[in-house]
Amino acid sequence: MNKPRSIFLLKKPLCGTIYSESAMTEIARLTENDGKVYEGEDILANPEDFRDVEIIFSGWGSPVMDEKILEALPSLKGFFYGAGSVRYLVTDAFWERDILLTSAYTGNAVPVAEFTVASVIFSLKRAWSAREELLSGKRGPWSPPGVYSGSRVGIISLGAIGRLVCQRLSAFSLDVVAYDPFASDSVFEELSVRRAPSLESIFAECDVVSLHAPKLPETLNMITGELLEMMPQNATFVNTSRGAIVDEAAMIRVLEKRPDLFAVIDVITDESQYCTTPLLKMPNVFLTPHIAGSMGRECHRLGDMAVEECRRFIAGEKPVVPVTAQNIVRMA
CATH class of the missing domain: 3.40.50.720 (NAD(P)-binding Rossmann-like Domain)
Known part of the structure; x- marks a missing residue:
């Protein structure tokens, strides 16, 4: 059975902060992932390279998922956010598509x-x-x-x-x-x-x-x-x-x-x-300078949650923390 293709989509320096080596190993087991970290500009510059991407692992520094970037990702089915609030990145265009969105805000x-x-x-x-x-x-x-x-x-x-x-x-x-x-x-x-x-x-x-x-x-x-x-x-x-x-x-x-x-x-x-x-x-x-939230190895908890949501998605199980247009306001 072919595995779905996934990519990391966030600010490049932050990927290793959120996703530990063990998380990346599990992502490679679950999906086809080249291990590279992409930003919004990469997708917009070469949209033909991302047309088969079904899953995105993201976090702080994710691009806004507007009409333009979504057009370059026509196969996208799951967006797993390894951080807190997703209010800044979702748009009406995102909600119009049947894309599962989860957040690690509880972590x-x-x-x-x-x-x-x-x-x-x-x-x-x-x-x-x-x-x-x-x-x-x-x-x-x-x-x-x-x-x-x-x-x-x-x-x-x-x-x-x-x-x-x-x-x-x-x-x-x-x-x-x-x-x-x-x-x-x-x-x-x-x-x-x-x-x-x-x-x-x-x-x-x-x-x-x-x-x-x-x-x-x-x-x-x-x-x-x-x-x-x-x-x-x-x-x-x-x-x-x-x-x-x-x-x-x-x-x-x-x-x-x-x-x-x-x-x-x-x-x-x-x-x-x-x-x-x-x-x-x-x-x-x-x-203190905004240190109460996840720092250092605490951030790996967020990546692990994103990976678990992906595993459940591929297995046909319900997500733990789904984000919808209705509940997004109450999420940190």
């Missing part, structure tokens, strides 16, 4: 959730503030009231990452509440978390608030200065989602006005400004 959610849980625990132990006090010469004792056991943690959005965070926090003696107007009651029951009636209640009542909402037109600047101003004494705001969901200028003003508050920020609106943003030098901010 990318794992390290973000782990980073978040670590940030929550450090925040509740007031580790960040204790370090600042050490730097200022204070030797202790430290006895911040009402931290850790019994503290209330608020999760904004119950997508893949938010759900994982809730599941992992269940191992600790914490009161976890979540805000997601689109999640059903059964989701809250499954996660054993309480539904917060509003964003205002989350910020007003929680010792730590962690943001996991997707970046959409309706979520831009969703987290306002007024919300942050509502936070209790010594509370912490954590953002591993997207910088643009927060009114960054307002956040800076609130953090300057209220030095008791702390922010753990992994994402900013303009990520070219990590070294120049005022957040970097604020004593009540712990800033």
